[in-house]
Amino acid sequence: MPKETIPLIADWSRLPDITLLNIISYLNFEDRKAVATVCKRWYKLVNCATVWKNVVYEIPGQWARPLSSIGTVIARFGSFHRHVSLRLRSSEGSCIVIATEMLNKLAAIRPRNIESLRIELTDRARVFHRNDYFLLSVKNFLQQRPNRELVPVSRIHLANMVFPADPTFLQAVTLKISDYLTHVNIQAKSATLLLSASSLASLVKKWPNLIDLRVLNVSFSEDVLKSLTDTNHSAFRHLALLYTKQDKYYRRVVPDQLWLEFSRRVPNAIISISVDVTLPFSGLLRFVTKSMPLWNLYIESRVNAHQFNQLTMKMNVSLRKLVLRSIPTDNIEEVLKSLVDRFLNMKVLYIVSNVKLQTIEYIQRKNPKLRHNLSGTYSSILTLSDSELYGNIRSP
Structure with missing residues (x-):
C-alpha cells in the first residue's frame, strides 16, 4: 500500500x-x-x-506609524500578554524613544499579566545601555509591586542588555519582585563593566525561589555558589556559566569540595557551560572539576585532540549534551570514541568536523539513542535550531 x-x-x-x-x-x-x-x-x-500571549515587539519593525501603532496594540491586547520580548535593531534616537515609550505603556497596563520580560539588543544597538531614560523605564516596569491587577514578573532576560555594573541597579530593579523571580539571565557578553562576584552573591540571597540562573563566569565565585547552596536548595535546577575572553585573567576557581556540597544539597541542579569564541579552549581546563554536575557543554572556540581529551578526563560522567561549533584543529575521532564509551547517558552530540564512516558506525552501535549530526562530510551544526541546542534545559 x-x-x-x-x-x-x-x-x-x-x-x-x-x-x-x-x-x-x-x-x-x-x-x-x-x-x-x-x-x-x-x-x-x-x-x-x-x-x-507570546509577543515580540521589533524596533524598528514593519510599522506604518511606530509610536501610535505600538500604543494601539498594547492598549487593545496588552492585558493578554504573558511573555514579552523587546528586540532592538538600531541605535537611532527615534528607536530609543519608541522603546522607552513602549515599556512605559506596558508598565501602565491594568490588569497586567506579563510574567516574562526579554530585552534583546543587536550589535548596532549597543548604545542603548548609555541611555538613562531607557534604563529608568526598565526599572519602572520591574519595580511595580504585584497586586490583584499586577502579576509579578518571574523571568527576566537581560543577556544582551548592557546595564550598569553597579549592583544597586539590579537590586533596585528586583527589589519588589525578588520573592517571585525564578529565571534570571544576565549573561551580557559585551559588558565593559562587570557585576562583581560579591555583588552577585548578595543578590542571589535575595532571590529565594530562583530556578534558573545564567551569568558570566567572571561574576561567579565560591560565595555565589554558597549563596545558591544555602538559599535555593529546594527550588534551584539550572546554573549556566558563560566563559569569555575576560576569563583569561580570572584566577578564582571554585574548589572541588564546594561542588560536592552543592551536588549533595541541591541534587536536582545541573550545570551548563558555554565557551565563547574569544576564549582559547585551554582557558577552560582550569575551571572544570570532576565534582561539577556538568550536563551541557557548548564550545565555540577551536579545540585540539589533546586538550579535548584532557577536558573529558576532568568531567563528571553526567554529561548529556556536547556541542562543538568550530572545526577542530586536528583529528578528534579517537577522542569521540572514548567520549561515547565513557558518557553512556549522553543524549546530544553535535560537532563541525569530518568524521569517518567507521567512527560513525561505532558511535551509533555504542549509543543508538544518541542524537548527532555526524556524516562522511563536514557535519552541519544547523541541523538543530538554537532553541534545541541551547534552550529548554531540563532538570534531571
Missing part, C-alpha cells in the same frame, strides 16, 4: 481554528491587522488571547 499523502488545502478558510491560531501567532502585527479584515471568523481569531 502506498503511503497516504495529506491533500494540499488551497482554501485556508477550511483549516481548523487551532492551526490558524498557530499560523497567526507567527505573523508580525501589521500582517495580523490585514488578516483580521478577511472575514468575521479570522477577525475573532486575531483578537483571541492565545495569539497575544
